[in-house]
Amino acid sequence: MSLQKYIEIFAREAEEHLQSLRHGLLAIETQGATPELIHELLRNAHTIKGSAMMVGLEQIAELTHQMESLFAGFESGSRELTPGCVDVLLLATDTVEELLARVQAGDQSKVEVGSVLEGLKNGKLAQVPVVAAGSESVTGAGRERNKTVRASVERLDVLVNQLGELLIARQEFDDKIRQIRQLNRQFEEFMAVLRKDDNCEKAKSLLAKYSRMANDLEQSTFALGYQAEELHASAMQLRMMPLSTITEDLVRMVRDLGREQGKSVTLDVEGESLELDRVLLDEIKPMLMHMVRNAVDHGVEAKEERAACGKPEQSLIRLKARYEGGKAQLVLSDDGRGIDPHSVRKAAVDKKLLSQSEAGSMSDEESVYLILRPGFSTRTFVTDISGRGVGMDIVKTNIDRIKGNLLIDSVPGAGTAMQLTFPLSTAVFTSLLAESDGEKYAIPLNYVAEVLRLNDADILQELGREVVRVHGETIPLFSLTALLNPGSSDRVAGRRISAVILHFRNRKIACLVSRIIGEQDIVVKNMGKQLKSVEFFSGATILGDGSPALILSIPDLFGSGINQGKTRLSEEIDAYSAAQKKGRILVVDDSITTRTMEKNILETHGYQVTIAVSGFDALEKLDAGSFDLMVSDVEMPGMTGFELTRKVRQREETKTLPVIICTSLATDEHKRLGMEVGAQAYIVKGNFDQGTLLDTVAALIA
Amino acid sequence: MTMESGRDSYDIKQILNEMRSEYWQALEEVEVDQSTETAEYVLVRIHSDLFALEVQSCREVLRLPRIVKVPRAGKQILGIINIRGEIIAVTDLRPALDYPAHLQQEKTRLVVVRAAGLTTALLVDRVEGIVRFDAGAIETLTDGLSGARRDMVGGQIVYKEEMVVLLDLEKMFGSQEFVIDQKEEQSF
Structure with missing residues (x-):
């Protein structure tokens, strides 16, 4: 996640606290102060301070720090709460708000806050309030004459989705027109056997009118459908952005990574003007980062090694983008050492991603895909260079989302090429509808190689499992019903059977279904907040008759659906989930900025993170699950981290749970208190960086 | 599990109207007697027992539309339905309450509720109507009653010589049991 994203979270959080501060201060003026109110305001200032430090907004941190000190002074009785104090605190609140607005508008320039800070120290207003002069810069008039309007991505998404629905509605019309035509034919057949008399003539002329009407309706529907498609395409166009918006960072990343590793390497991008849906670009970017980084880390050789092979010192990574048959195709190739299947298998075994026997039976072709597996790389995938974490499973997860496919072609000694192919739209895509066990399922067409009609006799036995021979290839056969509902089976004997050949990466399976319904454009809908993610499905859609249908996740199906031991990919997924269990961490913080940041940093490094928003929440979460670290x-509010730590130490189950205190309270007194209650480590947010947290976590969790 | 009863079977309007008129009646009654604090509940029957749902959480009552089952989602999810273009999961409380999963077609309804930030359709065997309970009359749950677990319940109350269990929807749908997240995708 980028810093700007954190700043947005911070801004939302700070706004609430600022509002609370303003209300509280005004309440003090009108109704006088209570100890509870003062403490509440102290906490408001403290939270803003902590979060501001996390996102590196020094001026806000400094201001809120002084505000906090002043409130602390009121609390201890060392400072007197005067009307002047309230004035200056209000001014400070305004100033923080102003700073916040600037940061949000992308204005990094500093504001003169010296007089406000002075005021906070003295407890009275300095002569010249600083805010008045600066405030117009943010609300500025500069944008007004622009001919473009800003629309939020959400709004565009709504528009695109609604138009997608319109396309679906059109399909209903097509259905109805087919029915009318059928009626028409029946009518004509009936008329043919009637004798010629007056009534018959009359009926014939009626039929003729009716046929003309049906034709007209068909034409109107066609026109409407065409318009709807055009409209949908124009709406999609609004979301299109050139590939260069994500490749520019990559070029820089390659250069910096190369320099860091003493390699001379450049990234050459071809087709960067190719326009793609913004939603797709968001999904592809982390995948590309992962792939490019992989190429620099493992593909490209060091200078000496290149010289020894007679290769030019400068190595080249190429990214080629183009449209190919209604799909987008990205090919990333390098001229490095290529992937040696043998050493990849060995590395995977060393890292416990693969057992010795699994490695022994894995083909060279399949082995190269091991490099995509989370936990495979020797490098950690977050560096200070990129500054944003890329989840290791990003390639797998995102391939599913974009309904894409990835092929790896590697020649040892000569280099590696990775080909990523995906449909141009995520909102509406063509799918094959098939029925299994009485329900209809949508299969993204991108994964469908072909549709087969089989006789029972076409099904062969090989090594104790059923296979089919297609174009000279032996493909394992699975029943969709059995894949989805382990234990059940619906082999239909002695009848013609429909099977869909699915392909993913370099593997194929034949999937038995009870009926093929046909191709259809579908609009992807999520399954609601209750069904956040269900294995084997990537979403749902609504069919022409109004009933929902699930969209099959083919990567899931290839991943874990295919029974154990028969395929490599299922083990790959198993190994992945084992690696994922690096450690379970409970993060407790009442500030959403801090929580989110810590969660992301830790998750990026493979830890499983659960969040608690207060001490009480933390105790409940500790009760509910088991953790390796807090x-x-x-x-x-309610319970301090020190009290929480003390409670954790007292409880039998959590007595030995390592605790890291992560706070903006930097005094030795506090640190001592932290150790006293039994924390193992104490990190001050001010000098908080990923490294410190990760090192400490790694040291304690081992 | 195909429970086809046609698309035009949402008799929402009628039921809502009934609910509304009962609601207004109840309101008028309250105006007469304001001495105690009361709250309204939708009274439903699941299996043989009565349960009360806070009226504020209830959105609408539906006859069974076509429910598309979701393999592997778990027993507590009966499937998904389409409500005006939105996909909503159908929650079946019977496994959690230890009742047999037997469908009583005739009076079976879905009560669409909103709780803990999500919308779900609760499968009930019958909607009895809207009732008003005194806050003071609500007792804590007697152990072992009606199979309902403590973590799902906000209390119990006697109504027309029957025990009514108050379901705590916020708590239920805030818990992991009724929210399906099998892939735990990482946010980044």
Whole structure:
């Protein structure tokens, strides 16, 4: 996640606290102060301070720090709460808000806050309020004359989705027209056997009118459908952005990575003007980052090695983008050492991603895909260079989302090419509808190689499993019903059977279904908040008759659906989930900015993170699940991190749970207190960086 | 599990109207007697027992539309339905309440509820109507009653010589049991 994203989260959080501060201060003026109110305001200032430090907004941190000190002074009685204090605190609140607005508008320039800070120290207003002069810069008039309008991505998505629905509605019309035509034919047949008399003539002329009407309707529907498609395409166009918006960062990344590793390498991008849906670009970017990084880390050789092979010192990574048959195709190739299947298998075994026997039976062709497996790379995938974490499973997860496919072609000694192919739209795509066990399922067409009608006799036995021979290829046969509902089976004997040949990466399976319904454009809908993710499905759609249908996730099906031991890919997924269990961490913090940031950093590094928003919440979560480590803030409403830590130590089940205190309270007094209650480590947010947290976590969790 | 009863079977309007008129009646009654604090509940029957759902959480009542089952989602999810273009999961409380999963077609309804930030359709065997309970009359749950687990329940109350269990929807749907997240995709 980029810093700007964190700043947005921070801004939302800070806004609430600022509002609370303003209300509280005004309440003090009108109704006087209570100890609870003062403490509440202290906490508001403290939270903003902590979060501001996390996202590196020094001025806001400094201001809120002084505000906090002042409130602390009121609390201890060392400072007197005067009307002047309230004035200056209100001014400080305004100033923080102003700074916040600037940051959000992307304005990094500093504001003169010296007089406000001075005021906070003295407890009275300095002569010249600083805000008045600067405030117009943000609300500025500069944007007004622009001929473009800004529309939120969400709004565009809604528009695109609604138009997608319109396309579906058109299909209903097509259905109805087919029915009318059929009626028409029946009518004509009936008329043919009637004798010629007056009534018959009359009926004939009626039929003629009716036929003309049906034709007209068909034409109108066609026109409407055409318009709807055009409209949908124009709406999609609004979301299109050139590939260069994501490749520019990559070029820079390659250069920096190369320099870091002492390799001379450049990235050459071809077809960067290719326009893609923004939604797709968002999904592809982390995948490309992963792939490019992989190429630099493992593909490209060091200078000496290249020289020894007679290759030019400068190595080249190429990214070629183009449209290919209604799909987008990205090919990333390097001229490095290529992937040696043998050493890849060995590395996978060393990293416990693969057992010795599994490695022994894995083909060279399949072995190269091991490099995509999370936990395979020797490098950690977050560096200070990119500054944003790329989840290791990003390639797998995102391929599913974009309904894409990835092929790896590697020649040892000469280089590696990875080909990523995906449909141009995620909102509407063509799918094959098939029925299994009484339900209809949508299969993204991108994964369908062909549709087969089989006789029972076409099914062969090989090594104790059923296979079919197609174009000289032996393909394992699975029943969709049995894949989806383990234990059940619906082999239909002695009848013609329909099977869909699915392909993913370099593998194929034949999937038995009870009926093939046909191709249809479908609009992807999520399954609601209750069904966040269900294995084997990537979403749902609504069919022409109004009933929902699930969309099959083919990567899932290839991943774990195919029974154990028969395929490599199922083991790959198993190994992945084992690697994923690097450690379960409970993050406790009342500030959403801090929580999100810590969660992301830890998850990026393969830890499983659960979040708690208060001490009480943390105790509940500890009760509900088991954890390997807890990271906690100190200043939280209700129960402080110190109290929480003490409680954790007292409880039998969590007595030995390592605790890291992560706070902006930096005094030695606090640190001592942290150790006293039994925390193993104490990290100050001010000098908080990923490295410190990760190192500490790694040291404690081992 | 194909429970086809046609697309035009949403008798929402009628039921809502009934609910509404009962609601207004109840309101008028309250205006007469404002001495105690009361709250309204939708009274439903699951298997043989009565359960109460806070009226604020209930959106509408539907006859069974076509329910598309979701393999592997778990027993507590009966399937998904389409409500005006939105996909909503159908929650079956019977496994959690230890009742047999037997469908009583005739009076079976879906009560669409919104709780803990999500919308779901609760499968009930019968909707009895809307009732008003005194807050003071609500007791804590007697152990072992009606198979309902404590973590799903907000209390119990006697109504017309029957025990009514108040379901705590916020708690139920805030828990992992009724939210399906099998892939745990990483956010980044």
